[in-house]
Amino acid sequence: xxxxxxxxxxxxxxxxxxxxxxxxxxxxxxxxxxxxxxxxxxxxxxxxxxxxxxxxxxxxxxxxxxxxxxxxxxxxxxxxxxxxxxxxxxxxxxxxxxxxxxxxxxxxxxxxxxxxxxxxxxxxxxxxxxxxxxxxxxxxxxxxxxxxxxxxxxxxxxxxxxxxxxxxxxxxxxxxxxxxxxxxxxxxxxxxxxxxxxxxxxxxxxxxxxxxxxxxxxxxxxxxxxxxxxxxxxxxxxxxxxxxxxxxxxxxxxxxxxxxxxxxxxxxxxxxxxxxxxxxxxxxxxxxxxxxxxxxxxxxxxxxxxxxxxxxxxxxxxxxxxxxxxxxxxx
Amino acid sequence: xxxxxxxxxxxxxxxxxxxxxxxxxxxxxxxxxxxxxxxxxxxxxxxxxxxxxxxxxxxxxxxxxxxxxxxxxxxxxxxxxxxxxxxxxxxxxxxxxxxxxxxxxxxxxxxxxxxxxxxxxxxxxxxxxxxxxxxxxxxxxxxxxxxxxxxxxxxxxxxxxxxxxxxxxxxxxxxxxxxxxxxxxxxxxxxxxxxxxxxxxxxxxxxxxxxxxxxxxxxxxxxxxxxxxxxxxxxxxxxxxxxxxxxxxxxxxxxxxxxxxxxxxxxxxxxxxxxxxxxxxxxxxxxxxxxxxxxxxxxxxxxxxxxxxxxxxxxxxxxxxxxxxxxxxxxxxxxxxxxxxxxxxxxxxxxxxxxxxxxxxxxxxxxxxxxxxxxxxxxxxxxxxxxxxxxxxxxxxxxxxxxxxxxxxxxxxxxxxxxxxxxxxxxxxxxxxxxxxxxxxxxxxxxxxxxxxxxxx
Amino acid sequence: xxxxxxxxxxxxxxxxxxxxxxxxxxxxxxxxxxxxxxxxxxxxxxxxxxxxxxxxxxxxxxxxxxxxxxxxxxxx
Numbered sequence: 053x054x055x056x057x058x059x060x061x062x063x064x065x066x067x068x069x070x071x072x073x074x075x076x077x078x079x080x081x082x083x084x085x086x087x088x089x090x091x092x093x094x095x096x097x098x099x100x101x102x103x104x105x106x107x108x109x110x111x112x113x114x115x116x117x118x119x120x121x122x123x124x125x126x127x128x129x130x131x132x133x134x135x136x137x138x139x140x141x142x143x144x145x146x147x148x149x150x151x152x153x154x155x156x157x158x159x160x161x162x163x164x165x166x167x168x169x170x171x172x173x174x175x176x177x178x179x180x181x182x183x184x185x186x187x188x189x190x191x192x193x194x195x196x197x198x199x200x201x202x203x204x205x206x207x208x209x210x211x212x213x214x215x216x217x218x219x220x221x222x223x224x225x226x227x228x229x230x231x232x233x234x235x236x237x238x239x240x241x242x243x244x245x246x247x248x249x250x251x252x253x254x255x256x257x258x259x260x261x262x263x264x265x266x267x268x269x270x271x272x273x274x275x276x277x278x279x280x281x282x283x284x285x286x287x288x289x290x291x292x293x294x295x296x297x298x299x300x301x302x303x304x305x306x307x308x309x310x311x312x313x314x315x316x317x318x319x320x321x322x323x324x325x326x327x328x329x330x331x332x333x334x335x336x337x338x339x340x341x342x343x344x345x346x347x348x349x350x351x352x353x354x355x356x357x358x359x360x361x362x363x364x365x366x367x368x369x370x371x372x373x374x375x376x377x378x379x380x381x382x383x
Numbered sequence: 384x385x386x387x388x389x390x391x392x393x394x395x396x397x398x399x400x401x402x403x404x405x406x407x408x409x410x411x412x413x414x415x416x417x418x419x420x421x422x423x424x425x426x427x428x429x430x431x432x433x434x435x436x437x438x439x440x441x442x443x444x445x446x447x448x449x450x451x452x453x454x455x456x457x458x459x460x461x462x463x464x465x466x467x468x469x470x471x472x473x474x475x476x477x478x479x480x481x482x483x484x485x486x487x488x489x490x491x492x493x494x495x496x497x498x499x500x501x502x503x504x505x506x507x508x509x510x511x512x513x514x515x516x517x518x519x520x521x522x523x524x525x526x527x528x529x530x531x532x533x534x535x536x537x538x539x540x541x542x543x544x545x546x547x548x549x550x551x552x553x554x555x556x557x558x559x560x561x562x563x564x565x566x567x568x569x570x571x572x573x574x575x576x577x578x579x580x581x582x583x584x585x586x587x588x589x590x591x592x593x594x595x596x597x598x599x600x601x602x603x604x605x606x607x608x609x610x611x612x613x614x615x616x617x618x619x620x621x622x623x624x625x626x627x628x629x630x631x632x633x634x635x636x637x638x639x640x641x642x643x644x645x646x647x648x649x650x651x652x653x654x655x656x657x658x659x660x661x662x663x664x665x666x667x668x669x670x671x672x673x674x675x676x677x678x679x680x681x682x683x684x685x686x687x688x689x690x691x692x693x694x695x696x697x698x699x700x701x702x703x704x705x706x707x708x709x710x711x712x713x714x715x716x717x718x719x720x721x722x723x724x725x726x727x728x729x730x731x732x733x734x735x736x737x738x739x740x741x742x743x744x745x746x747x748x749x750x751x752x753x754x755x756x757x758x759x760x761x762x763x764x765x766x767x768x769x770x771x772x773x774x775x776x777x778x779x780x781x782x783x784x785x786x787x788x789x790x791x792x793x794x795x796x797x798x799x800x801x802x803x804x805x806x807x808x809x810x811x812x813x814x815x816x817x818x819x820x821x822x823x824x825x826x827x828x829x830x831x832x833x834x835x836x837x838x839x840x
Numbered sequence: 841x842x843x844x845x846x847x848x849x850x851x852x853x854x855x856x857x858x859x860x861x862x863x864x865x866x867x868x869x870x871x872x873x874x875x876x877x878x879x880x881x882x883x884x885x886x887x888x889x890x891x892x893x894x895x896x897x898x899x900x901x902x903x904x905x906x907x908x909x910x911x912x913x914x915x916x
Binding site for chain 1: 406407408409410411413414415417418419420421422423424468536567
């Protein structure tokens with residue numbers, strides 16, 4: 053069970069009594085999100101904005117309003133930059149280029165190189181279960197709560213288009229076989245959380261013992277405890293079947309990521325098919341937990357471990373115990 | 384029989400009965416390394432100064448006018464801050480002293496010859512000249528270490544050790560402290576204790592207090608010299624206790640109040656200082672050096688063997704809106720030697736962005752020690768009524784002024800180079816003597832320049 | 841004479857201590873921006889402080905006040 057990073061359920065009332073909108077230049081807001089909002093709650097600055105289809109939140113303390121606005125701006129700009137650069141949906145970004153290269157080699161920059169090296173390592177470490185080429189499965193699996201499970205024939209047709217081992221990756225060039233595509237959705241949010249956390253932490257490094265917390269829709273990272281030495285308390289959605297409860301998480305170092313299936317599933321003949329798909333078989337993991345939350349030194353590690361735990365289905369707990377990770381599994 | 388797969392729980396149970404737990408590779412460490420590599424951070428929890436060393440190197444030059452004392456003092460300071468807030472500090476200091484120091488005798492209208500403290504040789508001072516002994520060429524090395532660590536959110540402790548060695552002096556010390564935070568760290572209560580054990584091995588042996596300085600070149604020199612000596616070495620022990628309060632006044636202001644108590648015991652004399660004996664006999668030599676068998680009489684000084692000091696210290700730091708900082712402090716000291724002193728220190732840090740200018744003013748005033756006297760009279764000498772006497776100018780009525788300017792330039796976020804130049808002046812006053820002595824300048828000013836360059840990285 | 845001075849000292853100490861009981865003084869954690877700047881530390885440059893302490897210890901009859909930094913030497 054989670055020991056260092058404790059999950060509680062406590063009531064928290066959000067009643068900001070001082071809010072302001074933070075202006076972001078258009079160029080830094082390619083997805084045209086509404087401006088971030090800064091409020092003061094409980095002796096702490098709360099910056100909020102939208103990104104990656106999630107409510108993003110940055111908690112700051114020990115600074116004045118001007119500084120808080122400046123840092124919130126930086127956080128939003130960096131998050132939107134990452135969102136725009138690595139999203140599968142934006143025309144013209146590097147992902148689009150890679151996915152529509154028609155078998156030609158694409159040169160990528162340092163940041164993308166680092167990410168591709170990372171996904172390569174994750175592929176190896178997970179024996180192929182973590183695979184960023186598995187995104188094509190969405191063409192046959194539609195998680196709308198209906199009972200439309202793809203047929204074995206459909207699955208077999210699409211399996212040849214899945215497999216990181218089929219991708220030619222040698223920095224800085226990546227080459228995808230025809231009709232294959234990369235989907236970084238599985239790590240995008242956690243990556244943004246960690247990058248923003250590090251960025252803000254660097255800016256705050258002048259101030260002794262002053263830390264920040266970043267929370268993008270339940271994927272969290274903090275640079276250290278609150279000024280009074282206590283842990284941060286954040287609200288995280290829990291993945292109770294049919295119920296939407298709010299959990300309060302206490303975090304004083306590192307990050308937390310949660311993988312869950314609350315809204316995306318297929319139900320046929322009483323079997324719940326979660327949206328976690330095995331890239332090697334193309335099948336849904338049927339005995340996946342409702343949610344897996346992991347605490348780790350950074351959000352990316354937590355995210356990979358939670359995804360992989362879900363992929364183990366009923367063996368999630370054993371897998372996580374073997375990793376000696378701090379975890380919490382909901383079934 | 385149809386396997387009932389509709390109930391997930393039953394399915395799970397079914398699997399659980401069948402399976403033996405599969406072996407899972409431990410991937411967490413490799414994953415940690417991979418994610419850290421991607422994020423560009425070292426594997427430990429990323430904090431800007433996590434485990435980083437911070438170094439300061441500096442060199443100080445102190446030089447008094449008129450070929451008096453000059454010192455060069457290089458310092459090497461290293462501080463390491465750990466993840467959980469512990470701090471380790473190591474400091475290495477050298478100092479090299481040259482030049483002449485007053486030996487405590489009064490100037491005279493005739494030349495004076497003194498025995499060197501070592502007993503080997505002598506030196507002569509011209510008439511009307513302030514007697515300075517230029518024997519001192521000393522080098523000192525000191526090493527200190529300090530460890531500060533939080534006990535919990537409200538408490539912090541410090542432990543330190545110190546050692547210093549020069550040719551004739553060894554000092555070893557230990558210190559410890561406790562700090563308690565209150566009021567959301569707006570208040571800090573500080574308690575510290577330091578113990579020091581010093582050994583002094585004066586060149587030529589420890590002089591017997593108020594014994595007569597052997598006459599240079601006399602036939603009985605060796606015997607006289609030995610007679611003026613006690614042991615070859617002696618000890619001094621010091622206990623210092625400090626009680627302090629640090630208080631945040633507002634967002635721009637912080638203050639500190641300290642009370643300090645210091646107890647010294649043991650050999651507190653300056654073994655190289657003497658006093659002149661001045662003739663009170665009416666006649667031609669009234670106010671001149673008292674002589675015994677044709678030779679001037681000089682006596683080694685003698686101070687009490689214990690000293691208790693009380694110190695009160697108050698400091699305020701105030702930040703202006705433009706980034707400048709004002710620093711002011713006042714210190715009051717009183718001890719059982721009869722000395723009272725006041726120290727006022729003022730600094731203004733003028734922020735220039737990447738650099739700063741800091742003018743500095745210091746004013747110091749002290750009243751003399753009870754047993755301080757510029758000279759002994761022959762009456763006092765012959766009657767043997769004086770038990771303790773010293774003419775060390777550092778124990779006299781004194782005013783001192785320091786005016787300085789410091790300039791610092793930040794090369795990067797954590798690298799700074801700085802230079803400071805200061806002018807220090809001391810004026811003394813006291814009994815101006817009688818007879819012939821009144822025509823001598825018994826209290827010359829001391830003028831010194833202080834120059835320091837430093838580099839932090 | 842001595843007692844009078846000690847009395848004054850105790851008085852000052854009492855004022856100092858009572859100030860610490862004044863929890864109206866101080867700042868909220870989010871107002872610590874300025875105070876945490878390095879130049880607002882009470883001893884901003886310990887190397888300079890140590891060197892100055894050594895000079896004044898060698899040339900004057902008083903020492904200390906700020907805390908223990910140095911240690912003994914034969915210069916006084």
